[in-house]
Amino acid sequence: MSTVVPLAPEKPSQAVPLAGLNQLLDLAKSRSPDDQHRLLMGVAGLYESAAGHGGAPEALADIFIALTRSAEREIRQVLAQRLAKAEWAPAALVRMLAADEIQIARPVIAASPLLLDDDLLQLLADCSIEHQIQVALRPDLGAAVARAIIAGGDPAVMTALATNRSARIEDASFTVLVNRSRQLAALRAPLTRHPSLNEDLALVLYQWVGEALRQAISDRFTIDPACLSEAAQSAASDTAVAWEAPSASAADESDARLVAKLNAAGQLRPAYLIRALREEKLGVFAHGLAVLGRFEVAQIHRALTGDTARPLFLACIAVGLDRAAFPALLTEIRKLNKGFPRDPDSSAWRLAERSADQAAYEFRLLMADIDAASV
Known part of the structure; x- marks a missing residue:
């Protein structure tokens, strides 16, 4: 008596509806911006659906990327908004949008879970100051990226990093920021409020901030008044008298x-x-x-x-x-x-x-x- 071998269970089908494909093919023949927009969003919908059923075919990802590359600016901007927080999008497409002009790149850089530290480091190396600032503002920024920003030394990018309270800034890197704030005044206020500021660095920062920020440091940390007084006197002796901006006259x-x-x-x-x-x-x-x-x-x-x-x-x-x-x-x-x-x-x-x-x-x-x- 022969043994019956059970068939392996079928994998979920990745096929897309024929009607959907035919509609996309019709749109592909049109040069109308509205039809091109509908085509790209239709492909995005197909990719999302396929990704939710075991993974999208590589060919579909290639089509998705090629269509995006040739799409008009306004269409790429809409797509970037849609993919900003998507976990199913092709990683290569997300990296392409992140390197696009800043109005398109901003939501992707700010929120995409598909951008890894290596991708962010590449943006710092290759893209505009505006891209770099957006990287510095990215929530939960990693320590390696923060180190790269500080090593780059651009004041606007470092100031953006200082305002990012969720950024993971190592002690050595934060010390560099505090020391840079002596010449770069814009760093002082955000550093005063940053969670990474400790008592020792607060005492250093105290030497060259204004009265309002000194009060904020005193309110946040319990520092010996004698130490604060010594820091203030040190600042007074080290700082040349600066010309003050004129008052209304x-x-x-x-x-x-x-x-x-x-x-x-x-x-x-x-x-x-x-x-x-x-x-x-x-x-x-x-x-x-x-x-x-x-x-x-x-x-x-x-x-x-x-x-x-x-x-x-x-x-x-x-x-x-x-x-x-x-x-x-x-x-x-x-x-x-x-x-x-x-x-x-x-x-x-x-x-x-x-x-x-x-x-x-x-x-x-x-x-x-x-x-x-x-x-």
């Missing part, structure tokens, strides 16, 4: 009125800022730069009195001033401004290209908290 109000009048008449342009400096009108320059860049004039005053010229450089690029003209412009400003802003970073801030929008974003990030201003 008749001259300041007159400068503001002149700039407002020029702006209303359509005569306020970047070239006028250079003219104002040549005429030794630093107040007009400050108000004009604030209006053209849609910045707060207090932020411009802080940039003019800072420990580095980088924020002022970013503000000037944001309003369309030629980066090649900035060294001469900086020389004129220092003549009128008792040597400020200082420039301990030498010419390093001039190396990387910035678009106007990118420069404005970085400027606002660096100048975001008035408590971070120099003592």
Whole structure:
């Protein structure tokens, strides 16, 4: 008597409905943007469905990626929003979207579970400052990526990392950030609030922050008042007396009125800022730069009195001033401004290209908290 061998259970079918395929084929023949959008979303739906039934075929992933690569910007942006938190998407497609222009990449970098530390390190190495800032803001950022950001040394990216309270920053890396905050004022406020700040580093930070942040440190840590007093005295002896931004005065109000009048008449342009400096009108320059860049004039005053010229450089690029003209412009400003802003970073801030929008974003990030201003 022969033995009956039971058949192996069938695997769940990965076949897609014929009607669905036929509809996608019809859409593929159309050049209409709406049809192309429907095609890509249809393929996304097929891939998600197949992934939920044992895995999508590799060929379908290749089709998905090829269609995305040729899709219009608006369609890629919609797709990035859809895939931002998806665990089923092709990892290669997610990496491609993360390296796309920042408006498309941002949701993917911020949330995709498919981006690994190696992918984030590649973005830091290859992509724009805006991409790097978004990597620094990513929730639960790993220690290796945080180390790479600090090693890169870009102030805007490091400041973004300091504001990321869920980032895993090792003690040695956090010490570097605290030490950098002596020259980079924008780091001070976020570091004061960061969970990785310990009592020893708080005492170091206490030496060069303003009164509001000193109070925040005192409220957070139980530090011997004698140690705090010693730190404050050390800071006072090490810090040269800085020129303070002018308070509101008749001259300041007159400068503001002149700039407002020029702006209303359509005569306020970047070239006028250079003219104002040549005429030794630093107040007009400050108000004009604030209006053209849609910045707060207090932020411009802080940039003019800072420990580095980088924020002022970013503000000037944001309003369309030629980066090649900035060294001469900086020389004129220092003549009128008792040597400020200082420039301990030498010419390093001039190396990387910035678009106007990118420069404005970085400027606002660096100048975001008035408590971070120099003592």
